Amino acid sequence: MNPNQPPSVAPPDFHPRKPKIQFPPLACDSHAHICGPIARYPYYARRIYTPADTLLPDYEHMLDTLGVQRAALVQGSIYGSDNTVLLEALKAGRGRYRGVAVVEPDVSDQTLRALHEAGVRGVRMNIVDTKDNKGVLPMATLLPLAKKIKPYGWHVEFLLHVDEFPDLDKLLEDFPVDVSFGHLGYMRTEKPIETPGFQALLRLLKTGKAWVKLTAPYRISPNPMPHADVNAFAEALVTANAGRILWGSDWGHIMLNWKIAMPNDGDIADLLGVWVPDEATREKILVDNPAQLYGYD
Numbered sequence: 001m002n003p004n005q006p007p008s009v010a011p012p013d014f015h016p017r018k019p020k021i022q023f024p025p026l027a028c029d030s031h032a033h034i035c036g037p038i039a040r041y042p043y044y045a046r047r048i049y050t051p052a053d054t055l056l057p058d059y060e061h062m063l064d065t066l067g068v069q070r071a072a073l074v075q076g077s078i079y080g081s082d083n084t085v086l087l088e089a090l091k092a093g094r095g096r097y098r099g100v101a102v103v104e105p106d107v108s109d110q111t112l113r114a115l116h117e118a119g120v121r122g123v124r125m126n127i128v129d130t131k132d133n134k135g136v137l138p139m140a141t142l143l144p145l146a147k148k149i150k151p152y153g154w155h156v157e158f159l160l161h162v163d164e165f166p167d168l169d170k171l172l173e174d175f176p177v178d179v180s181f182g183h184l185g186y187m188r189t190e191k192p193i194e195t196p197g198f199q200a201l202l203r204l205l206k207t208g209k210a211w212v213k214l215t216a217p218y219r220i221s222p223n224p225m226p227h228a229d230v231n232a233f234a235e236a237l238v239t240a241n242a243g244r245i246l247w248g249s250d251w252g253h254i255m256l257n258w259k260i261a262m263p264n265d266g267d268i269a270d271l272l273g274v275w276v277p278d279e280a281t282r283e284k285i286l287v288d289n290p291a292q293l294y295g296y297d
Contacts, residue, residue, distance in 0.1 A: 011052035012252035016065045017266035021273040024283045028070035028290035031215045031248025034089045044080035054252030075102040090119040098294035105141045116152045121294045126159040146176040163187040166196035169204040180211035183219050189229040205240045216250040224260050234275035245285045
């Protein structure tokens with residue numbers, strides 16, 4: 001491997017099994033990434049990793065196996081603000097998918113309008129998988145951007161570690177649009193639920209301004225499946241406001257330095273049955289909530 005090139009990461013398990021829980025009609029996977037083919041779409045030069053090809057046909061095979069009919073595709077850091085792969089996937093989905101894009105601060109209204117027509121319903125701010133803005137919320141950039149996207153009913157999706165922001169609710173209480181957070185707030189489970197940043201997330205969730213995705217337990221847990229140490233965090237989030245909780249597969253599980261076995265998406269899906277045993281609440285999380293956030297009819 002060239003030491004000057006970002007490290008490669010493992011591909012997902014391309015042989016998903018059918019989950020034990022049944023997904024309701026119009027269920028939505030609220031967090032997935034389409035990458036490649038690398039031979040056709042060059043990656044962002046300042047990326048910190050290089051994923052394997054995780055292509056739309058493979059992803060659709062996974063969705064069909066799980067029984068999931070909708071999805072929110074999220075722009076990964078590997079493409080910077082070039083949303084070409086995302087937009088092609090949205091077009092191929094013929095209304096099945098929604099998108100969360102990455103845009104430059106000076107994005108034009110014409111571009112935003114075109115993205116909206118293509119199915120984009122939010123913008124992503126990643127301060128984890130990046131060499132810029134790490135550990136800082138760039139409010140001077142975020143506030144003008146939020147005002148730009150507000151007329152479209154979009155939200156801002158943050159990838160951040162909530163434990164780094166003990167006053168997260170104060171920072172965002174007057175934010176012009178809704179906000180969402182991936183990976184249960186992306187705080188390692190070695191830290192307690194009482195950690196100020198996680199408590200700030202719960203307070204923000206209770207106000208109805210924030211949405212939280214139950215995704216990627218392997219990113220916050222040091223333990224193998226079924227990541228039992230995540231259960232209490234998921235329960236706390238659902239208890240805080242089940243009307244603002246989403247579920248996502250995090251396909252194709254792009255993560256540096258895997259120390260556990262690559263998960264099968266059937267096993268990942270079944271964790272939702274552990275976290276949310278009540279079927280009516282699961283339907284809210286899988287159908288009603290994403291329909292509202294992503295603008296499905």
